[in-house]
Amino acid sequence: MNHDAYDDNYIRSILNNVKSIAMVGASPVNVRPSYFAFKYLAQRGYDMIPVNPGHVGKALMGKPFVASLADIDRPIDMIDIFRNSSHIMPVVEEALKLSPLPKVIWMQLGARDDAAAEKAEAAGLKVVMNRCPKIEYGRLSSEISWMGVNSRTLSSKRAPIPTQGMRLSLNRTSFGGGQTAASDRAAKNKTETT
Amino acid sequence: MTDRLPGFSTLAVHAGAQPDPTTGARATPIYQTTSFVFNDADHAASLFGLQAFGNIYTRIGNPTNAVLEERVAALEGGTAALAVASGHAAQLVVLQQLLKPGDEIIAARKLYGGSINQFTHAFKAFGWNVVWADPDEIESFERAVTPHTKAIFIESIANPAGSITDIEAIAAVARKAGVPLIVDNTLASPYLIQPIDHGADIVVHSLTKFLGGHGNSLGGIIVDAGTFDWSKDNKYPMLSEPRPEYHGIRIQETFGNFAFAIACRVLGLRDLGPALSPFNAFMILTGIETLPLRMQKHCDNAKAVAEFLSTHPAVSAVNYAGLPGDRYNALQRKYAPKGAGAVFTFSLKGGYDAGVNLVSNLKLFSHLANVGDTRSLVIHPASTTHSQLDDAAKVKSGAAPEVVRLSIGIEDKEDLIADLDQALRA
Structure with a gap:
């Protein structure tokens, strides 16, 4: 599995199929990226569970914080890890003890742990690293286009008007460029020379 | 299943645009409005806090402009873009994110005359110091690097002489110095050169030129390579x-590989204010749909005119990278194999006066200070665009007194050649 660049269909199938997402490192502080990623995904219809031992007793958008993955009372499809790369492995190890196993481990923008990814993949889980599910959902639905971002997708169909709680179609035609083509090549060249 | 990847011409027509959600309109509507209503107080707060996707106020973003932004980002292979009022505004907004007073930018000496003025005078007043380097001598960029260097700025095809810049060589200098390479891709357009593929970190355009292409609307754009x-x-x-103005969020941490475009929007455009009119965005979008067709015709016509001039008895030299034997021909074949662009210069044996006479004798070419129009254009840089430079700087930037600049349009090439021939004989 190449974790430098993901095929849009890989990301699309994950976001189309998972229903429940436990967010490890979710913050109740409304200027933290984890807070607004949590809020966005909840508004797009995912069953969100905030995991953060420091905030047990509080709730995020009406969802009570739990201290750990083991404290969640229902099966989880995806674990979105909002922690630095150095804190990924213990979360993955904890996830692999769950029954039933989650289907996806997602590490947030800036977070990457290849050894943890390998471990999860060996157990049959899908892994995404160094991406934000909010950005990817916004990109594949083209909702992010409001901000001048290259969604790298096309559609000749009339778009629905996004409303609260609505799932958007992610099944647009993808094309290269942006982080999957030119800039990936450029980034790769950069890494090799530095 | 892997999607089939659409080609450049498909992106030029479709990228960023989709039938309007409300009306089904197929052409991109002109959202000629200053502001957008919020769903509720929470939605408003989310938008102001950069937490939700959506529109607030046209100085910060507009749906028509957003289509233009995504389209140019797609054509350049960037992660995101920001449209602004002009190419000059794009340069101002880019450098505001990068430089503080006392910082330096290394810029190629061969630039559009207006950029040379902007860098030399306006930016100097902000305490942003420009250090000039020679794009024909890569070592001059290396020598110019200091601890205060924050960026390197070049043109892919350089004004006025249409010379081709060795982008990869200068990108290597930028990488070593740990600073971004900014490429003004106005004269090439992404149809001829995609600078991100050659190591550019930021691409800027005057949309007024080939992208808009019809000489009817000003605009500029910033593309983030990510x-x-x-x-x-x-x-x-x-x-x-x-x-502090966004409750302490960090732009790169939050927005990842399109952080630069977001910074330009929410810190640059928001505070400096050079927003693009949605009407202009619409005109430019319409122009971009035919960019591949126009650009090829521009290049084919320009090559025919350059070939004609190169054998004309009144002409002492033609600077067109598409001619075999031109000093930039090898770079053109590497970076812009589809064509050398449509802006170039030639020199008249009769000097400054012959230049002034030629301009007044032409009947089809328009004498004006623009390039990249459907119409063919002519200007005598020494008496106009580059007149504020001293004589030595004129020569160094390719605007010596005997030099005339052409921007070749998409008319029939035989008519352009006939007009130049009669004017040179008159």
């Missing part, structure tokens, strides 16, 4: 440090 790590050594605090 390649630069702004947080690596704390040299770019606008991107790496908490922003």
Whole structure:
């Protein structure tokens, strides 16, 4: 599995199929990226569970914080890890003890742990690293286009008007460029020379 | 299943655009409005806090402009873009994110005369110091690097003489110095050159030129390649440090590989104010749909005119990279194999006066200060665009007194050649 660049269909199938997402490192502080990623995904219809031992007793958008993955009372499809790369492995190890196993481990923008990814993949889980599910959902639905971002997708169909709680179609035609083509090549060249 | 990847012409027509959600309108509507209503107080707060996707006020973003932004980002292979009022505004907004007073930018000496003025005078007043380097001598860029260097700025095809810049060589200097490479791709357009593929971190355009293409609307754009790590050594605090005006969010941490475009929008455009009119965005979008067709015709016509001039008895020299034997011909074949662009210069044996006479004798070419129009254009840089430079600087920037600049349009090439021939004989 190449974790430098993901095929849009890989990301699309994950976001189309998972229903429940436990967010490890979710913050109740409304200027933290984890807070607004949590809020966005909840508004797009995912069953969100905030995991953060420091905030047990509080709730995020009406969802009570739990201290750990083991404290969640229902099966989880995806674990979105909002922690630095150095804190990924213990979360993955904890996830692999769950029954039933989650289907996806997602590490947030800036977070990457290849050894943890390998471990999860060996157990049959899908892994995404160094991406934000909010950005990817916004990109594949083209909702992010409001901000001048290259969604790298096309559609000749009339778009629905996004409303609260609505799932958007992610099944647009993808094309290269942006982080999957030119800039990936450029980034790769950069890494090799530095 | 892997999607089939659409080609450049398909992107030029479709990228960023989709039938309007409300009306089904197939052409991109002109959202000629200053502001957008919020769903409720929470939605408003989310938008102001950069937490939700959506529109607030046209100075910060507009749906028509957003289509233009995504389209140019797609054509350039960037992660995101920001449309602004002009190419000059694009340069101002880009550098505001990167430079503080006392910082330096290394710029190629061969630039559009207006950029030379902007860098030399306006930016100097902000305490942003420009250090000039010679794009024909890569070592001059290396020598110019200091601890205060924050960026390198070049044109892919350089005004006025249409010379081709060795982007990869200068990108290597930028990488070594740990600063972003900014490429003004106006004269090439992404149809001829995609600078991100050659190592550019930021691409800017005057949309007024070939992208709009019809000489009817001003505009500029900034494209983020998504390649630069702004947080690596704390040299770019606008991107790496908490922003007090947005409750302490860090732009790069929050927006990842399109952070630079977001910084330009929410810190640059919001505070400096050079927003693009949605009407202009619409005109430019319409122009972009035919960019591949026009650009090829521009290049084919320009080559025919350059060939004609190169054998004309009144002409002492033609600077067109598409001619075999031109000093930039090898670079043109590497970077712009589809064509050398449509802006070039030639020199008249009769000097300054012959230049002034030629301009007044032409009947089809328009004498004006623009390039990249459907119409063919002519200007005598020494008496106009470059007149504010001293004589030595004129020569160094390719605007010596005997030099005439052409921007070849998409008319029939036989008519353009006949007009030049009669004017040179008159």
